[in-house]
Amino acid sequence: MQFNITKDFLEEICTLIESDNSVQLEHILEELHFADVAEIIDELNLEQAVYIVKLLDSEKTSEALMELDEDQRDRVLNALSPKEIADELEEMDTDDAADILNELPDNIAQEVISELIDEQHAEDIVDLLRYEENSAGGLMAKELVKVNENWTVTGCVSEMRAQAENVTRVHSIYVVDNNDKLKGRLSLKDLLTSPANTPIKDVCKPKVDYVTVKTSGEEVSRIMRKYDLEAIPVVDELDRLVGRVTIDDIVDFITEEAEKDYQLASGISQDVEANDSIWDLTKARLPWLVLGLVGGIGAAAIMGGFEHLIKEYAVLFLFTPLIAAMAGNVGVQSSAIIVQGIANDDLKGSIGNRLLKEILLAMLNGVILAILLFAYTFFAEREFLTSLAISTSLFAVIIVAGLVGTFVPLALHKRGIDPALATGPFITTSNDIFGILIYFLIAKAIIGI
């Protein structure tokens, strides 16, 4: 039942656009889900894409616009007039409309807002614009179904029907008092099974999970996951019900956050995709590579300080990439575990205990790896002292790398900085430098040079 774009189908669409056969096009596309229409628009060139958006009903294109690849959406919006964008926004949920406005240049956004006809809708959208993107306020939509606690069951059923028209999925009916303060919630079932003249106050469930407009997106997602919620109401500073966050937005949020963390850990600093331009990809990748370059130059400078040893102890220099690589690997492992622990909110105990545990862990790994390395180097070089120096240094480097990997994300988190920043190239680079310095210092001490 799912739709897959075939090459033939896409060619058919293109031919119909070329020949301006709008009747046939409408006929084909109105059968499709908006997500499929979006998939088609993503494959078209700008001119064709705009043709389709202008051809189809805003009811369909407004939803399709939200599903487009961000770059393609930017281009399409750029080709539409403020009035045309406003027409699309009229059909959108308030949260989607606010997201679109946030993507537009300020002056265009202003023009679009002034073209909106439905005043309540416009007011709701503008209201959403003032919240931070990564907060419950920025994630919520204004669309919800609410009833007054002082109404009776009958009184509110008709009112509720009218409200539900604008709401795609009802999930819960929220109960408020005369000041719009959130008092509880109702299920449709409760409403339908209660006598007609019961006051809402008596049927509503007073216990309701909620978040405030300022609650962070991570916290909203944690709460919704923990309690398996499909929607959560959002209140303002005065406990007034102002919106709700639905699970589909949280699914998108979780996916985006996971991608961002994964990219940060891989040394990619902006949200890019494989299909982005070489220029965009370079902007996201080059800064981390430059950091790596600086780190490598630092390592070379440190090694340069020990260059007088190179003739007699050449073998020490052969193992520097190994030391750097192991320091990097251990650091990345340690930081990844801490970053995930922070994200899942399941780190227990103090930083001190955390570091102690990491030391024990690094000692266990370090001993095993050092023995393996000693066995190899002694077998290959037959020099006891050099082999001992190299493997002992590895042991020390692993412990320090583990500590740095554990400490840095914890420290960043304490200061309110995203700990994921500390993973990947940052840890690898700093551990490379630390590692090589420690390596030479210990080797020098053991060999006695």
Add this chain to the structure above:
Amino acid sequence: MQFNITKDFLEEICTLIESDNSVQLEHILEELHFADVAEIIDELNLEQAVYIVKLLDSEKTSEALMELDEDQRDRVLNALSPKEIADELEEMDTDDAADILNELPDNIAQEVISELIDEQHAEDIVDLLRYEENSAGGLMAKELVKVNENWTVTGCVSEMRAQAENVTRVHSIYVVDNNDKLKGRLSLKDLLTSPANTPIKDVCKPKVDYVTVKTSGEEVSRIMRKYDLEAIPVVDELDRLVGRVTIDDIVDFITEEAEKDYQLASGISQDVEANDSIWDLTKARLPWLVLGLVGGIGAAAIMGGFEHLIKEYAVLFLFTPLIAAMAGNVGVQSSAIIVQGIANDDLKGSIGNRLLKEILLAMLNGVILAILLFAYTFFAEREFLTSLAISTSLFAVIIVAGLVGTFVPLALHKRGIDPALATGPFITTSNDIFGILIYFLIAKAIIGI
């Protein structure tokens, strides 16, 4: 409204357990959401945890068990008799019950199944056990509401009510024919607004997205995200409706997959958490470190092949950690972008085009980085040829590293292997070796030694 465990509260619970004050305990805990009860049980020692599980109603503990930390759940289940586990399973949704049985040793699972009283429930659970974990069959639950297309609206409302009792959230009513084949779906609204004697056939929406029991979890999650679905029906090989997957399970699935990919990219091969034992953490981390060690030894061996140059061209050896680090960083970046592109199913074009793009990208980054490195080395060493050799090698190494990082995940994916395996330590290690080999070969050619 959200619950936070305080130290005082936890101490109160412990004291009540010590003094065997079950009345007071029940009074406190029955007010709490099962997810909160789970959070408390996670903090208790085994004896206390088992006390709580045995004390409370299965209705609450069965749900709380699913929310427990996996290790704690294993311990608790281990302390319960098969009969006691069966009591919990009676209250669970079929998918959760099947997950629990999958966690138990085979012989215990068998005993638990034989203790189940509700035969239909037992049959449903056993049925779920035969599907692979990472498939729609493994993710689905048997609980759903279905009606026959030949019934009338009235005829099915009462039948539906009975079914809905066992289903936490209805989402959609599925319509089947006499052979249980999925024919369409209905919303509650459609049902309530249609005349009483209309055949279901005439009100049902024939277009319904579905997946088969064999559809992979990734594909289910992609479809549900694409179409913003809150539930999707699952059919067997004969198109018969056998279950449905709900969005809360997909949220868990997405989160777990993202964590797994993130861990693989960081060189952690099993699902571990910061709170796991040092032994478990070592098992997850050591294999990748050994791989790194072997890679480092390989790099040392390659450098050993050029050791005769070390006296005259010591500076070449100082930059080996830099070359290895850059090869690793570029490789990780490239593979991360490909892995995400594969996961999001938005890689367009052939492998050839992909590699060509990566070459261009690597050339752009490579030129910039090579110029920077040349500037530094020439300034520091004042040797034109050596500086040229080092920076040209860096350029070449970046291109090769980018190609390896792009090609390996694509090739793994073609062979049906999780491309995330190729990220992190695997790419870093292989690129270290490649990088250093290319570096010395090019340096040798340029300097003419």
